[in-house]
Amino acid sequence: MFRTPAFEAFIAPARHYPQIWRILLGILVAFLVYIGPILAIFVLVGMFFPGIVYQVELALSSTETPQAMFILLLTFFFMGLGAVAAAGVHRRGLASLIGPFRPACRNFSRAVLGVGAIFLTAGLIVSLVMADDPVSNLPLAAWLAYLPLALPLLLVQTGAEELLFRGYLMQALAARFKSAIIWMGVPTVLFGLAHFNAAIDPKLTALLIGATGLFGLVAADLTRITGNLGAATGFHFINNFFALFLVSIQGEMSGLSLYTAPFTMEDVDTLIPLIIVDMVTVVLAWAVLRRWLNPA
Template structure:
């Protein structure tokens, strides 16, 4: 195990780590999401009002509630700060967040251009300035918070929990990716394309986020990547039948899960090479504050 990986997993050591605390913590987080987070979404859905902006707000609010459950769990069950899920340093390294976002945006854009060149009839221009402008504000405000919440739960909390059971980084990444995949199987794409194929897609992105977190020994790169991925899908290239319909500039007539899976695997390899190559231009400090 690399020193930075061990240092990140050991951020849990100063807290209370009995197995039942993690079980209860997982129940509190899931209960907050299912019990309270889904309330605004259910209310808006029951109002028979079709407005993508309201759906977008409701879905994001349902995820934000998980952050409240996580905060309670960390404070009262584990007696350690939320920052210990992010970094061994004294503060968040925002340069890492922006680097993860910028690198993945470049990769996602290249993969989308390649898909367009291979399947030209799949995409159409859906830009509507009057509808796009308010959505732009919502996406830039809510999506990074949504992505950060998921990273704190599925990479930060879950991986440090599994790190108390095993010190094998590969097993920790696999287990956390399985946990990440499970709630995403509720998405409508699963019914259209099948459980196994879509589970493979969700698992692949989960493994990418887990491995870069363990390799870097902190969470910021994953937060940046996740936020950039969701912003790209929401604003630039979404697809019909998406779990989160938005006013994107371009829309694909369908999701191609086979291309998506291959693109994720290829994109993951490029991201690891780009960010962790020995001769990278910027050398970020491993544990210090910025």
């Protein structure tokens, strides 16, 4: 059965108020709660402390500093709040978006450990065949000092995206529509498109959207078989840890990264095969984790 018993239990709270108008209103509410407070803070602070706003805008103009990355990651708190507010349109709360808490924590831990081991192995193999070594970005002592704050903020960022896409949206659609093309496909497509970047090569943009969409599909499937957001969030967390905190691309949210890659987003011919390798690694990690979580 494509809808597992665990997934049926996961979407059960959303069945009480599955109306399409509520889903559309929920999406609007999520967007407004996400964007509204950020804009309001900038406006209010700008009225009384324009110098602070200028400094923040200057910091955010480049995500190559730790301070800019901290601010960027913190803004995802409002995305998570938006997902909870959207669930409120259906008269339910945060717990219903996550699923059973203890299994979610267990699945999160397994995903972090299992996927982390696979990503580390794949990264070491890729580094052996790369012509150039990664470039040191942050001193090790500084990087370690930032982690106690950076890791919780990374959990905020990844958790917020999971709450919105695999929590609220996937649940709401699954409660209203029978077809997995809708309740898995729509969140996957929207998640991929949310990472559109018009500033880079169109071929690279299309591939990145595909890679992000693939991850969204993997996260949706993990949620489907487990009935909670733990595995998807753990997978997302460790994926972003490697991409943002361990080895990032120069100029691309590299402010908290220990190393940067020896190329930029302009090096399309280098990036395309690496993204394909990353996609293969994601599928491999998904297959292993899926077996671990659902051995039957």
